[in-house]
Amino acid sequence: MDILPAIDLKEGKAVRLTKGLMDSAKIYSDRPWELAKEFEDMGASWLHIVDLDGAFAGEPVNAKIIEKIASQTNLKIEIGGGIRDEKRIQDYLNLGIYRVILGSIALKNPDFVKLVAKKYKVAVGIDANNGFVAVEGWAEVSKVRATDLAKLYADAGVDAIIATDISKDGMLSGVNVDFTACIANASGVDTIASGGVKGIEDIISLKANKSIAGAIVGKAYYEGKIDLKEAFKIAL
Template sequence: MEAVILFPAIDLKNGECVRLEQGDMARATVFNTNPAAQARTFQDQGFEYLHVVDLDGAFAGKPVNAQAVEAMLKTVTMPVQLGGGIRDMKTVEGWLEKGITRVIIGTAAVRDPAFVKQAAAKFPGKVAVGLDARDGKVAVEGWAETSEVTALEIAKRFEDAGVAAIIFTDIARDGLLKGLNLDATIALADGVSIPVIASGGLASLDDVKAMLSPRASKLAGAISGRALYDGRLDPAQAIALIAAARASGNPS
């Protein structure tokens, strides 16, 4: 597996960089009115891969914050993965042509798995699946609806499909700084061969340490949002910790 990566997150709402609590659009905090400047800050801090979500797009079912995303792509050189409102091949192709490294498909992974398989086959290594779970069941449409299927059931659909990664978010913890739900994330990673990235609740350096522990060795990384914005997680310390783990050969 590739080395573990800590992805700083930029969530876009009305063209601004925000953080939500438990995916509730009414509980949004604006952290930066200039997402491109925020992306540059993350790059300057030494992060190597950016995670971006078009929140309005997730609800609308099509890209809404394209202007802000394009401004970020012009500002940074690091790879960017993008989710939110990616429901058809034209949207996938459009983003990849504009320079997005990897698209994240969420709702359509539940509603239209054939589309995900088609996209992953056409663009190997460029398609990730976003699975956001509430009490173990996957939520869709910007988390507005909860389905009846578990994250593992959906993840298993994409075994051998060429999906680059699964991004697993525990909605109950998202934006609340309660710590990653490593038990559920590791259980998912143990159930599939696709690399799994943890998301939701990362609160401190302890979470980064836990992600680097032997029991979490199958995880491909984690996403950090609010903890980076409000200073609970020091970027330099987190990046140094990951670099040290890589240098020691664990995780590989």
């Protein structure tokens, strides 16, 4: 199982939100490229980045910071937030990003996502509020069930699915293992748990479920609740 430390970018700074609310942002670093290097030095091979400003703007906003992170580490980076067209995908991959995460557009234009998934490394972000897909920086909740969207991407060639339970995000209340497993089983795609990881016990629970491919760790690390080096060892 992969452990993906997370850096959420807002106005060039590394922050964490609570339940995706922008006004809840707490700043943890104004030098996110140094934070990424710290993760690499701890043993990380992956990095999960979200351009929060981009998610709301509908286009990349923190691209220069992301480029700096990519150039100063050897991490496999996945990036999401505001990616709506093929040019943006190409721009990020040209910076050395390993794969892009397509969220809102995965619901609104699945034909496009399936098309680009055949050409590039693409992960689909499925963010759910009470089981229903949320889009546009989680500002809108659709009438589509998360598991139905997951089924849509079975055999579509996507590299992974990032499954986020919004009610858990930034709450340090424990990851939703069942939700993540449901997305994995519905899609048959490597599924990464996001939202709510609060400690090593969550890594152990996720690791025990063979259908789950990874976990994103954010606030638990920033608040000193989890030893990442230990998490990496458990995940092996």
